[in-house]
Amino acid sequence: MSSLPNPLPDAETQCRQLADLIRPHLHKNPALVGIFSGGAWVAERLKELLGLSEDIGMIDVSFYRDDFAEKGLHPQCRPTVIPFDVEGRHIILVDDVLYTGRTTRAAINELFDYGRPAAVELALLADRGGRELPIGATYCVWGVALSEGENLVLARNDAGQLAWRLENA
Amino acid sequence: MHNPQLNKNGELSHLLSVEGLPKAILNQILDTAASFMEVSAREVKKVPLLRGKSVFNLFFENSTRTRTTFEIAAKRLSADVINLDINKSSASKGETLLDTIDNLCAMHANLFVVRHASSGAPYLIAEHLQRAGRDDIHVVNAGDGRHAHPTQGLLDMYTIRHYKKDFTQLRVAIVGDILHSRVARSDIHALTTLGVPEVRAIGPETLLPKHLDKLGVHVFHDMNEGLKDVDVVIMLRLQNERMTGALLPSAGEYFRHYGLTPQKLALAKPDAIVMHPGPMNRGVEIHSAVADGPQAVILPQVTFGIAVRMAVMSIVAGN
Amino acid sequence: MNIEIKNGRVIDPKNGIDRSNTSLYIADGRVAGIGEAPAGFAAEQSIDAAGCVVCPGLIDLGARLNSIEAELAAAVAGGVTSVVVPPDADPPLDEPELADRLVHRGAEIGRARVLPLGALTLGLNGERLSELAGLKKAGCVAFSQANKTVVDTEALLRAMEYAATFGFAIWLQPQDYWLSRNGIAHEGEVASRLGLAGIPVAAETIAIGTIIQLVRDTGCRVHLTRISSAAGMALIQRAQHDHLPITCDVGVHHLLLTENDIGFFNPHARFCPPLRAQSDRLALSSAAASGLAAICSDHTPVGADDKLLPFGEAKPGATGLEVLLPLTLKWAEAAQIDLPTALARITSAPAEVLGLSSGHLAVGASADVCVFDPEATWQLTPEALKSRGKNSPWLGYMMTGQVKATLVGGRLVYQAFG
Numbered sequence: 061m062s063s064l065p066n067p068l069p070d071a072e073t074q075c076r077q078l079a080d081l082i083r084p085h086l087h088k089n090p091a092l093v094g095i096f097s098g099g100a101w102v103a104e105r106l107k108e109l110l111g112l113s114e115d116i117g118m119i120d121v122s123f124y125r126d127d128f129a130e131k132g133l134h135p136q137c138r139p140t141v142i143p144f145d146v147e148g149r150h151i152i153l154v155d156d157v158l159y160t161g162r163t164t165r166a167a168i169n170e171l172f173d174y175g176r177p178a179a180v181e182l183a184l185l186a187d188r189g190g191r192e193l194p195i196g197a198t199y200c201v202w203g204v205a206l207s208e209g210e211n212l213v214l215a216r217n218d219a220g221q222l223a224w225r226l227e228n229a
Numbered sequence: 230m231h232n233p234q235l236n237k238n239g240e241l242s243h244l245l246s247v248e249g250l251p252k253a254i255l256n257q258i259l260d261t262a263a264s265f266m267e268v269s270a271r272e273v274k275k276v277p278l279l280r281g282k283s284v285f286n287l288f289f290e291n292s293t294r295t296r297t298t299f300e301i302a303a304k305r306l307s308a309d310v311i312n313l314d315i316n317k318s319s320a321s322k323g324e325t326l327l328d329t330i331d332n333l334c335a336m337h338a339n340l341f342v343v344r345h346a347s348s349g350a351p352y353l354i355a356e357h358l359q360r361a362g363r364d365d366i367h368v369v370n371a372g373d374g375r376h377a378h379p380t381q382g383l384l385d386m387y388t389i390r391h392y393k394k395d396f397t398q399l400r401v402a403i404v405g406d407i408l409h410s411r412v413a414r415s416d417i418h419a420l421t422t423l424g425v426p427e428v429r430a431i432g433p434e435t436l437l438p439k440h441l442d443k444l445g446v447h448v449f450h451d452m453n454e455g456l457k458d459v460d461v462v463i464m465l466r467l468q469n470e471r472m473t474g475a476l477l478p479s480a481g482e483y484f485r486h487y488g489l490t491p492q493k494l495a496l497a498k499p500d501a502i503v504m505h506p507g508p509m510n511r512g513v514e515i516h517s518a519v520a521d522g523p524q525a526v527i528l529p530q531v532t533f534g535i536a537v538r539m540a541v542m543s544i545v546a547g548n
Numbered sequence: 549m550n551i552e553i554k555n556g557r558v559i560d561p562k563n564g565i566d567r568s569n570t571s572l573y574i575a576d577g578r579v580a581g582i583g584e585a586p587a588g589f590a591a592e593q594s595i596d597a598a599g600c601v602v603c604p605g606l607i608d609l610g611a612r613l614n615s616i617e618a619e620l621a622a623a624v625a626g627g628v629t630s631v632v633v634p635p636d637a638d639p640p641l642d643e644p645e646l647a648d649r650l651v652h653r654g655a656e657i658g659r660a661r662v663l664p665l666g667a668l669t670l671g672l673n674g675e676r677l678s679e680l681a682g683l684k685k686a687g688c689v690a691f692s693q694a695n696k697t698v699v700d701t702e703a704l705l706r707a708m709e710y711a712a713t714f715g716f717a718i719w720l721q722p723q724d725y726w727l728s729r730n731g732i733a734h735e736g737e738v739a740s741r742l743g744l745a746g747i748p749v750a751a752e753t754i755a756i757g758t759i760i761q762l763v764r765d766t767g768c769r770v771h772l773t774r775i776s777s778a779a780g781m782a783l784i785q786r787a788q789h790d791h792l793p794i795t796c797d798v799g800v801h802h803l804l805l806t807e808n809d810i811g812f813f814n815p816h817a818r819f820c821p822p823l824r825a826q827s828d829r830l831a832l833s834s835a836a837a838s839g840l841a842a843i844c845s846d847h848t849p850v851g852a853d854d855k856l857l858p859f860g861e862a863k864p865g866a867t868g869l870e871v872l873l874p875l876t877l878k879w880a881e882a883a884q885i886d887l888p889t890a891l892a893r894i895t896s897a898p899a900e901v902l903g904l905s906s907g908h909l910a911v912g913a914s915a916d917v918c919v920f921d922p923e924a925t926w927q928l929t930p931e932a933l934k935s936r937g938k939n940s941p942w943l944g945y946m947m948t949g950q951v952k953a954t955l956v957g958g959r960l961v962y963q964a965f966g
């Protein structure tokens with residue numbers, strides 16, 4: 061786990077690095093599913109970089125989160141879109157940052173309500189540690205430790221370029 | 230005046246009426262419903278949001294249709310559903326409305342879906358729960374007297390948004406017995422809050438409430454005038470009782486003046502949609518050719534209704 | 549007992565008296581003097597009325613005494629020394645023996661005077677006449693249908709002819725049966741919005757019109773109770789202008805509240821007749837200000853079980869005996885009416901309607917007196933009320949005007965502590 065570099069790394073470069081990690085495994089005919097919203101952007105980028113023709117899936121985990129009792133329904137939820145048959149497919153779940161692992165758990169549960177995949181792998185730009193569940197990345201380009209109250213956020217500008225931003229809670 | 234539907238953070242804790250809800254909350258419900266439409270299109274039509282929660286359908290007025298859609302909606306949220314058909318006479322034999330509520334709370338109810346013949350009944354319940362400090366129990370109004378049917382109003386808005394996209398460019402006509410209609414009142418509040426510039430009410434004097442203009446509605450007694458260039462026609466059911474109450478002479482005369490026929494529909498815009506909360510009285514308020522025709526969206530309304538009710542229950546249960 | 553009520557502001561509206569720092573002297577149950585003690589007067593009891601108003605005991609033209617002891621205690625706690633009781637108790641007061649019993653029970657309890665209204669028709673069902681003369685003999689001051697309507701116009705005509713024979717007065721709440729039977733609120737903006745079945749103003753004006761015509765034809769004296777609309781008041785004003793023997797009153801809640809007070813279906817805002825629009829309220833206020841209408845409480849105790857119900861199922865009415873005074877003062881302040889005029893509406897004006905010689909403090913008058921602090925504030929809570937009826941749209945509000953002592957026939961029947 062490295063500490064936070066200054067300036068922050070270039071997210072577009074990291075996407076290319078992530079694509080390079082995945083490329084050797086394309087023979088499994090993986091389907092990309094991005095977790096809204098940062099994961100969906102990265103998944104779109106991966107689709108271009110890997111030259112895949114199939115539309116990506118996009119997952120909103122609002123209905124599967126484990127903190128409904130404390131926080132209620134997230135005010136902004138979007139419809140999940142899975143434009144392919146999950147049954148028997150090799151799925152790569154894509155997210156921008158992996159932290160406690162709860163979002164990934166929710167996404168996996170949701171995915172399984174669509175069918176039984178052959179396998180599910182996790183592709184990330186950043187892993188910031190702090191896991192509260194036994195979840196691990198299959199493909200990841202950056203391991204980073206954040207301080208108390210710091211949050212790593214992926215943003216997309218009007219031109220569609222991805223970049224990291226540091227936020228304080 | 231404090232809005233009993235909102236909790237201290239301004240979040241929706243009960244759905245009692247569309248009136249008084251800010252536009253942002255209406256949009257939140259419609260947007261959330263869009264996500265639930267997707268759930269309803271899947272093989273496994275369930276999400277775990279209300280798992281372990283008990284939803285009590287408390288219907289003091291019979292309605293298999295509405296109760297069924299609430300039951301389906303609650304089950305798709307993984308809630309446990311208990312249906313209580315409370316016959317009015319048995320309730321009046323002893324237990325007051327609030328006593329019934331207290332008993333059900335003791336059975337760990339989390340959410341009440343209430344339909345009652347008296348306007349205002351769900352407010353009484355919500356205020357009672359608030360006085361008892363139970364802000365963890367929520368009330369959804371499934372229709373109270375003539376006052377409101379907020380989930381129907383919302384699903385009607387969802388329908389309009391689905392087909393017409395932009396509320397701010399529309400002319401909407403509501404036709405029929407608005408005086409006795411809780412659906413009409415909820416539709417009117419929703420339409421005006423969402424910015425529909427022209428809301429029209431069409432009906433005979435005996436079936437229109439006084440002071441409709443104060444709600445922002447243009448009144449028409451001539452349906453041919455009222456339907457000109459409208460984008461949405463909402464037909465209301467005409468109940469048989471209205472004929473006996475000296476409000477109308479006969480179904481036949483009503484149909485001639487206020488029934489929606491293909492000829493009358495032709496006065497509206499060519500792409501106008503026809504809506505109806507159901508159940509329809511064919512030949513009384515609506516001609517079969519229209520009900521079964523390409524402009525009718527009555528069956529999609531039912532499908533949208535499940536998603537809207539899922540959205541409402543999820544939102545209030547989480548606040 | 550000789551009683552001196554010291555240093556108060558004595559207001560006797562009927563006799564035009566309004567004197568500060570003045571004492572009222574009572575002997576043998578009657579007013580013996582104001583300002584100067586009568587010769588040889590030695591006070592056996594002294595009541596300090598410094599900072600207080602001393603006025604005739606209030607006369608309430610409408611108060612239901614469901615549990616008579618509690619309600620008569622409530623009356624004197626509210627400064628009310630005479631209570632007119634509508635005949636719609638269970639059973640209705642349609643037999644002389646029932647009236648007799650009520651009057652005797654009231655005398656036994658020995659607080660406020662009980663003035664029963666006899667049922668005009670048997671069972672109040674608007675068909676057969678009760679024994680009016682017998683009821684009068686047993687103590688009824690007039691005859692009434694409470695808030696039920698005589699639907700059969702011919703029956704009403706005959707009743708008025710019969711009453712006119714004996715010079716009896718009939719009290720009627722003008723409400724057309726057909727136009728009001730399904731309604732629960734004023735047919736106006738609020739009812740349209742909230743989906744409440746409406747009672748149009750026409751329900752009142754049609755009934756008033758009918759009654760006025762029958763009064764013209766029979767000469768029967770009629771008192772119209774609990775007027776609720778501007779149009780209704782206008783008809784009564786014209787009738788009085790034509791010298792018809794018609795008087796009227798308004799419920800004090802209707803002087804202050806409107807249909808808007810229904811809010812989110814507040815069952816405490818359900819009244820019979822309903823609270824109407826602001827324009828109606830203003831007309832009622834003018835009528836009370838000008839003296840066209842007397843003011844009463846229309847005291848209707850309702851248990852929580854019958855009030856905590858959906859609006860259309862809740863029993864109409866509010867507790868009134870203990871708020872008649874502070875609400876009248878509240879109305880007077882808002883309408884800019886001077887205190888003696890306001891007090892007249894709940895003392896001398898009701899006495900005039902009843903044809904009683906009470907309601908004033910001339911020497912020799914029966915010493916029915918109310919001593920109250922017009923500035924004292926108190927909070928309206930269930931505990932603060934002696935009445936069994938805790939139903940009020942003012943629960944939790946602060947009231948201004950508190951009774952310190954009440955005397956009936958020269959006897960101290962209520963004194964506030966502290």
